[in-house]
Amino acid sequence: MATECVTTANSITEVLLAGDAVLNLTQQPLNTIAGTMFVSADQNGASLVNRPCGFRWSLKAAQEIGTLISDSALRIVVVSEEECCDAERLVRELVAQRIPHLHCTLMNLCDADDYMDEQDAEAVSERLRQLGYL
Amino acid sequence: MKLFMLGIDGLPRWMWQQFAASGVMPHSAKLLQTGTLMPMKSSLPEVSSAAWASIVTGENSGGHNVFGFTDLMDGSYTLGFTSSRTFRAKPFWAREGAGPSLIMNVPQTYPAQPLDGMLVSGFVALDLKRAVYPSEQLSWLQSINYAVDADMSLIEKGKQRFVDELRRVMTARCQALHHHWDRQSWQNIMFVFTGTDRLNHYLWEDFEDSSSPFHQTFLDYYHEVDRQIGYVLDRLDDQTTLCAVSDHGFASQRLSVNVNCLLAEAGLLRLRASDRPSYIDMLPETKAFAMDPGRIYLHRQGRYPSGLVNADESEALLQELTALFLTAKVNGQPVAAEVLRGKDVYSGPFAHRAPDLIVMPAKDVALSGRMNLSALIEPTAINGKHTYEESSFFVRGRNLGEIPEEMKVENVLDVIMPAHQQQLRKAA
Numbered sequence: 001m002a003t004e005c006v007t008t009a010n011s012i013t014e015v016l017l018a019g020d021a022v023l024n025l026t027q028q029p030l031n032t033i034a035g036t037m038f039v040s041a042d043q044n045g046a047s048l049v050n051r052p053c054g055f056r057w058s059l060k061a062a063q064e065i066g067t068l069i070s071d072s073a074l075r076i077v078v079v080s081e082e083e084c085c086d087a088e089r090l091v092r093e094l095v096a097q098r099i100p101h102l103h104c105t106l107m108n109l110c111d112a113d114d115y116m117d118e119q120d121a122e123a124v125s126e127r128l129r130q131l132g133y134l
Numbered sequence: 135m136k137l138f139m140l141g142i143d144g145l146p147r148w149m150w151q152q153f154a155a156s157g158v159m160p161h162s163a164k165l166l167q168t169g170t171l172m173p174m175k176s177s178l179p180e181v182s183s184a185a186w187a188s189i190v191t192g193e194n195s196g197g198h199n200v201f202g203f204t205d206l207m208d209g210s211y212t213l214g215f216t217s218s219r220t221f222r223a224k225p226f227w228a229r230e231g232a233g234p235s236l237i238m239n240v241p242q243t244y245p246a247q248p249l250d251g252m253l254v255s256g257f258v259a260l261d262l263k264r265a266v267y268p269s270e271q272l273s274w275l276q277s278i279n280y281a282v283d284a285d286m287s288l289i290e291k292g293k294q295r296f297v298d299e300l301r302r303v304m305t306a307r308c309q310a311l312h313h314h315w316d317r318q319s320w321q322n323i324m325f326v327f328t329g330t331d332r333l334n335h336y337l338w339e340d341f342e343d344s345s346s347p348f349h350q351t352f353l354d355y356y357h358e359v360d361r362q363i364g365y366v367l368d369r370l371d372d373q374t375t376l377c378a379v380s381d382h383g384f385a386s387q388r389l390s391v392n393v394n395c396l397l398a399e400a401g402l403l404r405l406r407a408s409d410r411p412s413y414i415d416m417l418p419e420t421k422a423f424a425m426d427p428g429r430i431y432l433h434r435q436g437r438y439p440s441g442l443v444n445a446d447e448s449e450a451l452l453q454e455l456t457a458l459f460l461t462a463k464v465n466g467q468p469v470a471a472e473v474l475r476g477k478d479v480y481s482g483p484f485a486h487r488a489p490d491l492i493v494m495p496a497k498d499v500a501l502s503g504r505m506n507l508s509a510l511i512e513p514t515a516i517n518g519k520h521t522y523e524e525s526s527f528f529v530r531g532r533n534l535g536e537i538p539e540e541m542k543v544e545n546v547l548d549v550i551m552p553a554h555q556q557q558l559r560k561a562a
Contacts, residue, residue, distance in 0.1 A: 006483045008209065010210070015486045016436075033435065105483075127286070131516070132427075
């Protein structure tokens with residue numbers, strides 16, 4: 001099973017499976033559906049919660065993630081931005097503990113089109129229509 | 135070793151051999167004796183944007199994120215067009231240590247991105263100013279009337295006018311290639327003929343019918359392409375790996391079927407009334423929809439704003455859709471030859487963005503994913519279609535990698551720069 005993927009905060013559900021617990025290292029709210037489990041961290045360590053929350057890195061919390069794996073949390077989905085040191089440390093810890101995981105890097109895929117204005121989009125549409133694509 | 139990669143968009147392997155043998159392409163006849171020519175499989179679906187992206191990155195669509203010419207913006211129904219910014223894998227010329235590269239008319243490279251060298255974007259380039267890097271080269275290209283694309287609307291004024299336009303555009307592109315080739319010692323050159331694809335789309339029937347008044351016009355265009363290939367061959371030394379590829383094969387098209395109409399007729403796609411129907415007009419009860427040319431997406435909860443298909447019902451729905459396409463007939467003609475599952479086809483960090491199903495069209499059938507549901511059979515002047523099988527792969531050089539028995543577009547870099555590819559895999 002893949003352990004890395006790239007997605008957006010808006011489309012995170014595309015990669016989530018039943019039994020996933022989301023560990024959100026970003027400041028962004030994720031577009032998850034109701035009932036999605038999240039990994040929370042506080043001074044007492046790591047825990048599972050049924051509401052969206054962020055995860056603040058601490059070695060203690062990272063080392064406790066293995067205890068969260070159960071019938072209801074089968075895989076940890078680490079969500080981070082690009083080049084996030086905390087994500088790298090965390091994934092190393094998950095690998096060391098052999099915890100099933102997926103690391104999702106968030107990218108803004110919508111910038112693919114930010115060079116186009118409406119006129120450009122119409123021109124591209126016309127070209128694609130001429131070749132039978134649209 | 136230096137690299138020259140020549141692209142001949144839409145040239146089937148069998149046609150290249152046939153034209154080489156019959157004298158239509160005499161330079162190719164000599165060339166093909168100096169290396170290995172193989173049939174190659176295209177991307178899935180067999181669309182130029184995805185196939186060229188695979189050729190230049192060595193990844194399938196799950197690795198480079200280009201699945202077609204269009205896509206929906208994540209978490210929305212907004213139709214987006216794929217471009218150089220959609221690429222999420224590095225083309226070979228942008229990799230560390232690639233060396234100076236001259237990249238001309240490669241589809242899906244617009245807008246031009248900075249590189250060590252020079253790039254002029256190919257289809258779907260809109261504006262030459264944004265198609266050229268570095269921008270200092272723009273004025274010279276303008277001075278020779280370099281066109282980012284042929285005016286395809288000229289087909290309405292007749293096939294001869296259309297082919298004349300293709301020739302005009304090709305001549306300027308080749309002039310630009312040689313002008314910039316002379317300017318410095320390039321490590322990599324990539325140049326793509328794209329007029330061949332346009333010619334095949336609109337004059338395939340004339341190629342097949344030797345009594346057509348445009349049959350010779352078709353052959354003459356390929357003869358001209360071959361003459362340009364000859365000029366390139368004259369300049370290459372034996373220290374240069376030469377790879378010549380096409381992105382897909384070609385075959386006749388007698389029927390263009392709108393897949394979204396099939397879905398609507400089966401009650402699986404419902405649109406609200408609209409003057410200009412689009413994906414945003416899909417009602418929540420829509421179960422599936424198509425994008426060009428045969429990409430099928432379940433209207434999944436969470437993935438699309440009003441999608442209601444949940445994980446529990448997806449398998450049954452995929453089976454229902456597969457059966458629908460495999461049994462569908464239009465005018466007594468089967469629509470699909472095969473239906474593939476996206477999860478079996480794609481790998482890489484973007485595989486989750488892939489279509490759920492890929493419908494492979496039956497013989498003589500082309501598929502479209504228009505949201506205008508007014509016509510199941512679409513009227514079109516196009517009479518040639520892409521094929522998944524039988525694109526061309528030719529290579530000659532030293533230190534080449536092994537050519538896989540089942541050669542695919544994403545294997546091209548493995549063959550022509552095996553050491554580099556292995557390093558990348560190791561790093562990954």
